[in-house]
Amino acid sequence: MIIKLLWLTAAATLLAGGFCVFFDQAVLTRKGTVYRVKTDKKRAALTFDDGPSPVWTLKILDELKNAGVKATFFMIGHHVQKYPEVARRVAREGHSIGNHGYAHSVILYYTPAEIEEEIKYTEHVIREVTGQTTRMFRPPKAWLRRSTKEQVKALGYDIVLWSLNSKDWVSFNHRQMVSYLARRTRNGDILLFHDSGHAFGADGGDRTQTVKAISLLVKTLKEKGFEFVRVEELMHG
Numbered sequence: 001m002i003i004k005l006l007w008l009t010a011a012a013t014l015l016a017g018g019f020c021v022f023f024d025q026a027v028l029t030r031k032g033t034v035y036r037v038k039t040d041k042k043r044a045a046l047t048f049d050d051g052p053s054p055v056w057t058l059k060i061l062d063e064l065k066n067a068g069v070k071a072t073f074f075m076i077g078h079h080v081q082k083y084p085e086v087a088r089r090v091a092r093e094g095h096s097i098g099n100h101g102y103a104h105s106v107i108l109y110y111t112p113a114e115i116e117e118e119i120k121y122t123e124h125v126i127r128e129v130t131g132q133t134t135r136m137f138r139p140p141k142a143w144l145r146r147s148t149k150e151q152v153k154a155l156g157y158d159i160v161l162w163s164l165n166s167k168d169w170v171s172f173n174h175r176q177m178v179s180y181l182a183r184r185t186r187n188g189d190i191l192l193f194h195d196s197g198h199a200f201g202a203d204g205g206d207r208t209q210t211v212k213a214i215s216l217l218v219k220t221l222k223e224k225g226f227e228f229v230r231v232e233e234l235m236h237g
């Protein structure tokens with residue numbers, strides 16, 4: 001019975017996430033966004049979406065500290081309010097914070113007023129809690145219309161997507177994830193991971209493989225001469 005339930009759960013998860021598992025939707029909406037930076041330097045940026053999480057963000061911060069790497073966390077406003085101490089630790093340890101919207105809603109069909117409210121309110125929450133102001137916005141699931149890109153830029157934001165997707169939310173094996181990423185990483189790449197969430201929601205989830213992947217990925221790419229920087233450093237030298 002339990003095995004059957006496990007199979008059913010696995011099948012439902014795969015169906016719901018199937019589209020994103022086999023295809024990276026960000027390639028459809030990349031145009032006019034920052035998804036990779038043109039640079040001669042052997043630099044790449046690690047980014048973590050959907051946190052902060054009282055479990056996974058803390059473990060990821062420990063791993064980043066051990067590896068001596070600064071990363072960028074695209075936070076959900078609602079999670080920042082729920083776990084303010086975690087958000088503050090991210091800021092305190094020198095990582096960058098980006099705006100990932102308040103409720104992790106896909107903003108594809110939002111009106112301009114709703115989009116502005118979503119971004120500005122999240123900006124306000126991040127500033128109140130962490131003292132950091134962010135000029136980077138990453139739309140949930142990378143979905144946004146062309147007109148929205150112009151609007152978000154007019155609000156003073158860079159829209160930051162990614163060039164390499166770890167698909168860590170469906171990974172059962174961190175070594176496979178690392179080997180996939182390490183083979184593909186080029187100068188200026190922005191790598192996507194998650195510090196929270198699963199196929200059905202942005203809170204909770206199991207990021208064991210993400211946590212395990214960090215030290216191995218950093219070690220493997222440092223051996224190839226790469227250094228890891230925050231997204232702003234990647235963009236502005």
Ligand SMILES: [Zn+2]
Binds near residue numbers: 049050100140141
């Ligand atoms: Zn997200």
